[in-house]
Amino acid sequence: FPDGQSHLNLFNSRQQPKKKRKSRTAFTNHQIYELEKRFLYQKYLSPADRDEIAASLGLTNAQVITWFQNRRAKLKRDLEELKKDVESTKYLTVQKSFLENVQDLGVLKKKPVVNEDDCPKNLVVSSDK
Template structure:
C-alpha cells in the first residue's frame, strides 16, 4: 500500500459510505470522454446510479462476488441471496377438478378435517386444496360481479330492445311494431341465485 492512498475496506451495498461514497461503476470509455480516474461523486445521482447498478446486477446474469462488497450467499444465514423461485403451477387432472368442483358446489369453505380427507382422496397436498378453493371463490366473485354488471346494462335497455335480445330470430312478436306487454322481459335479482 502506498502512503498516499487510504486502505480500502469492504462495504455493504446499503451502507451510508457505499451510497454516498465515490462512484465505482466501471464505465466503458466513449470516444468523446477520457477514462475516468477514481474521483469523488459528482452528484447524488452518481451515488443513486451505483446503488441501483448493484441492486440490478443479478438481472443481467452477473452474480456479485464477495469481493464486490456483498456477503457471500449463505453468509447471512438465510440462503435467500438470490431471487426466490416460484413453485411450479399444479396441473390438476380432470378427475381432481371434477371432484373439487363437485365439492365446491355444496361447500365454499372446508373445515380442516374435510380438507385433509379431500386432499388424501385426491392425492393432493393440503396447501393445493386450500389454494384451489381460494382461487375458485375468487373466480366465483368475479363471475357474480360480471353477471350483475350485465344485468344492470340489460335493465338500462328499453323493453323493446330487451324483447329483441330475449327472443330468437324469426320468433313471433318480433315485428317492427311495439312489443306486446306479455312478451316483455322482466328481470329480477331473484332470477340469479348466487351465494355471496
C-alpha cells in the first residue's frame, strides 16, 4: 500500500453490523420436568407436537427445537460413557478372573520352605566319592 496503510485497516473500515445473540434461556423446573417427561417416550417431535409443547409451556418453537437437540446430544454422550464403563468393567472382570485362576493353579503361590520334617528319614547323604 503506497500510503503505508496495512490491508487490515481496509478490512476494519467496512465493519458489518453484528447480530445480537439472544441471551441463554433459563428454563423453569416445571418446563424442564414437562420436556423431560415428553422426551422419555418421544425423542423427535413433529411440528404439531412442537407447537403444542411450546404453547403449553410458554416457550418459542426455536427453544423447544434447541432443547430437544441438546437433550438428544446429552443422551448420546451418556450412552457412550456408559458403554466405556461397561467395557472397562468387562476388562477388569476378565483380569480378576484370570488372576484368580492363576492363583488356583498355584502358579503365584510361594514354594513352601523345606525343613527337616519334610525330608525322608532313610535318606543317606555321603560326603565321600
